[in-house]
Amino acid sequence: MLEFYTIESPLAQPRNSILGQLISVVIGVCIHKLFAMSPHYESIRWVGGALACATATAAMALTKTVHPPAGATALLAVVDRTAAGLGWSLIYIVLIGCAIMLGTALLVNNIQSRYPSYWWTPEDLRRKIPDIGMEKPDMERQSETTLEPDDHEEEEPEIVLRKGGVLIIRGDVTLDPDEKTYLETIADRL
Numbered sequence: 722m723l724e725f726y727t728i729e730s731p732l733a734q735p736r737n738s739i740l741g742q743l744i745s746v747v748i749g750v751c752i753h754k755l756f757a758m759s760p761h762y763e764s765i766r767w768v769g770g771a772l773a774c775a776t777a778t779a780a781m782a783l784t785k786t787v788h789p790p791a792g793a794t795a796l797l798a799v800v801d802r803t804a805a806g807l808g809w810s811l812i813y814i815v816l817i818g819c820a821i822m823l824g825t826a827l828l829v830n831n832i833q834s835r836y837p838s839y840w841w842t843p844e845d846l847r848r849k850i851p852d853i854g855m856e857k858p859d860m861e862r863q864s865e866t867t868l869e870p871d872d873h874e875e876e877e878p879e880i881v882l883r884k885g886g887v888l889i890i891r892g893d894v895t896l897d898p899d900e901k902t903y904l905e906t907i908a909d910r911l
Contacts, residue, residue, distance in 0.1 A: 723790070724826040728836045732788055736841050739819050741788030745777035746815040749798025752776065753805045770800035785842075882908035 723733035731737060756762055756769035777795035781787045794815060797804045804811055830836030878892035886909035888901065896904070 723788070724822060724836075725829065728826070728830050728834065729838050734837045734840070735823055737786050737788045738823065739816075740784065740786040741781050741791040742794055742815055742819050743812070744780050744784065744786060745773075745788075745791035745795040746798055746812050748777045748780060749773045749795035750809060750811055752795075753799045754808070756799065757805075766800055770796045773799045880904065882911060884911045885909065 723730060724738060727733050752769050752773040756765060759765060773795040774792045778787075778792050781791060798811055799805060807814065826836060876892045878894045879890075880894060881889040881891070882904060883889065886905050888905050888908050890896070
């Protein structure tokens, strides 16, 4: 559902879908192997399933790779007898399934729209230099300069939301009053 109907969601992006599933299946198989050492395994299997799902959810949250279906993968790796019987092979099967799902999503979703929104992360991972009154390196200073657009180039349409309700509209963008109010409300919440 995520990779075909909510393609702009961070939960549906390749990093989350593949790493979330990988983390969850590894945790699920490990917990299954741990609980299987108990002579009372059949009577406590449900505890292992709950622990696998909770641990996988926490691990995905810590690594910022949350992918909700992966919680079910960790659960099934413990409570489903067929999946649990596969042992470590389940990891390869899940990864092959992820690759097939991603390939299909790339084909189908790029017919009418753009998928993925990003491959790894939407965040800017470049190192930021804190402004504490020290002079920045030359390369950093160069990136701060803005180039004036040529007279014959049109300015690209852009809507910028800033903290405190500041809404900046550049280029050829027309908004009706309701849209403008909605965007100002969102900017005010930043």
